[in-house]
Amino acid sequence: MLTRRMGSAEAWRDTKVGMWAWLLQRVAAVGLVAVIAAHLKNPFARPVQAALLALVLFHGLLGVRAILLDFGLPVRWHRLLFLLALLVGVVAFAAFWRWRWY
Amino acid sequence: MILGAGGAGLCAALHAADRSPHLSVTVVVKGLLGRAGCTRMVQGGYNAVLASPDSLDAHLLDTVAGGGWINDQELVWSLVTHAPGRLLELEARYGCFFDRHPDGRIHQKPFAGQTHDRTVHKGDLTGIEIMNRLTEQVWIRPSLRALEEHRAVELLSDGAGRVGGALVLDIRRGTFTAVRSRATLLAMGGGPTMYRVIACSADKAADGIALALRAGAPVKDMEMVQFHPTGLVVPNSLMTGALLEEGLRGAGGRLLNGKGERFMSRYDPERMERSTRDLVARACFTEVQEGLGSPHGGVWIDVSHLGAKLVETNFRGMVKRCRDFGRDLAREPVEVGPTAHFMMGGVVIDPSCRTAVEGLFAAGEDAGGVHGANRLGGNGVADSTVFGGIAGDVMAEWVMGRALPRLSTHAVEAAEARILEPLGRAEGGEGLYALQQRLRDVMWEQVGLVRQASGLMAALREIEDIGQRAPRAAVPGGTAYNLAWQDWLNLQNQVAAAWLIARSALERQESRGSHFRRDHANTGAELYSIHVVGGDSAGLRIWKEPTRLTRLAPEAARQPTCVEVGD
């Protein structure tokens, strides 16, 4: 039996949106753990704040996407939802960062 | 034991298992269970009389008239009377889910050549639905054992003229098993794969016909091979011959030759493209033969004038099929051509699927007589499921109280030795695939849509020559999953069936149904079938058997020269 070897480039060729959405959310979650730890040590470090905000937004919005699908939104919209999540994430980040510029 | 697992094989297995759950039934299939063969490929649907004003008599008449009156009317009667029940069984017992009207009744669509809307379907993937559900049911019945990727290579006699089992080759491992059985069913689905362009599943090789012939069971109507007019033409691809639905012409599609002419005006000015399938197929063939074809040896079908939207909604599957090959059916002409589709001929059976050889039964496309000289669209799956079921019931009864036959180990060893011979033999002489191509070419050119005595005689000589060389062709590689070896086995059987087709076509000096002789273009008054029996060393015997009109006689007024047929 062959299994997809995730270490190889071939396995990642042609990887589709749904997979990226899932992966990004998980990566964001892992990232959050590290960033939250850093944030607790020094809540005023700007880069850490930025990273925290970005990761929270992406993780949360992708989570909302997953929930919407779970609740019966047809899966054929999942790509659109992914784009939407990214877009809203970027816009929200920019808006928030401007608003809380201190 | 059941050889083959299309609609006929699986229905037989289920019926045998449900009739006597204690019997052990073995299903031998060349490919994966439920996935090989043509029942899977059925698009159009399943003919069954469900509600008035349609009637069994009308179905009988349509089938016999479509078959050029040489059908075995008792078999047809069996078909039409059992079809409604079998259909219900497929739905209610096995879980098939056919299309409905909005009010919940089963939807029946009109199919060419029929006087009523009779054809039950699941979209344009009826066969997949039927085969998937039958396969599931076979899985859960403990008395059924499936040997997947095993092929029957020879029937084995018990020494007293009865069939007592078969020699089976495990394709994966390359090992032989001699399976003993009290009753053996041929359900290997015929298959005109000896032609250059084919619509049917590429795994079939008329194995059942060849096995029956060698076992001494008579076959009939072998000259009757149905050609479909609109197979896709994809140069350099096996996809060539894949059907484009007949509905395209029905909806107003136009056929154009290489020069852009609507050539049907020269063949049937009145009905044009909606003319009968035989005529359209032959017209396409003739255009190509006369050098008026499209660049890749076909003609063009054009439905773009119907409006892209309409085509895309009504012929979704067909549009997708074309799109995969870079052609936009909805907006541009697509190259098509005639394609070998179905064998009406086959092993002679009685209405309980018995052949002339004791212990041997046949059903589905392997059997002959149901469709006569031409098959109506929608009668194919009906045939295989109805007669498969009958065979299963009959065989389950028949084996009661009979002893398991003994087989001569000598015969088994001889067969094995013959089959193993080409392996590892030194290359030399003509290659296997060159011979295969020769066979396909000669069948297409001389024994195809338009035939005549001189061509048939030349073809017979060519086939005999190929038949002499084929066993001597070398096969490289080992025994396990060796495609070349499988093709070598296929070729022997294709040659045997090809010879039967050409020889019977020569014998029938008239044109009828799918059989057209340029040198005998008229249909004769005499109704008969051509039978051939082989087997022992005495050689083959060929004779004309008069058709028995047990239920209907052709009334002059209703006798059509050609009948339009569907998929």
Add this chain to the structure above:
Amino acid sequence: MVLRVFRWSPGSRERLQKYWVKARHGMTVLDALVELQRNSDATLAFRYACRVGMCGSCAMVVNGRERWACRTLLSNLARGPVTVRPLYQFPLIRDLVVDMAPMKNKMLEMKAVFVPGRRAMAGDEFAQIGSRSRERRAIDAAIECIGCGMCVSACTMVGHDPRFPGPAALTRVFTLQRDSRDGAHAGRSLAVLAEDVLTRCHGQANCTAVCPMEISPTDSILALRRRAVLRLLGIGPR
């Protein structure tokens, strides 16, 4: 054009063998394999039957993606060598041929087989289910599965947890649970509540992306999950 084809036979080592095929217009991956087998290497093993996209026998992994070889034009693939492997997650038999039995076994474990309900069994009539009813529309597309196994191969969760039944089996379960003619809903509902079944799907939709019949197993699994949750809450259909 260069083809790199996975080769393996019992007792030998796995390798990618390089072949050169003259790519002609209209040629599919299957055509290329057939040409190789006929003209250059007779020992190459692969499986096909209908060769027009109905039997689902020729599924394989081409350039990292599950595809049906008979309907995949070489010209539609990215430039460069084409890599052909057998499906993932299925035991190898030889070269590109795999054993599809695990998929069947998963289906049987999930009881994904029609059992005639009492009405259907007694009935001498076809069940009346309108063509536009919700039941029919839910089932219609999802029963067109050709059993090719591409979704199983593409599913990362099948790779991760061998007990996960996989997209194809769960899709069949879904169609049966929505089928009012079926008489075994209760047993199947229990079967899908087991660990490693519904909870295992992460909604990556890899299966949906590769399904050649444009079926969405992801939708089926999510729908099953919703039904299961409602049922556990005591407010859903049984």
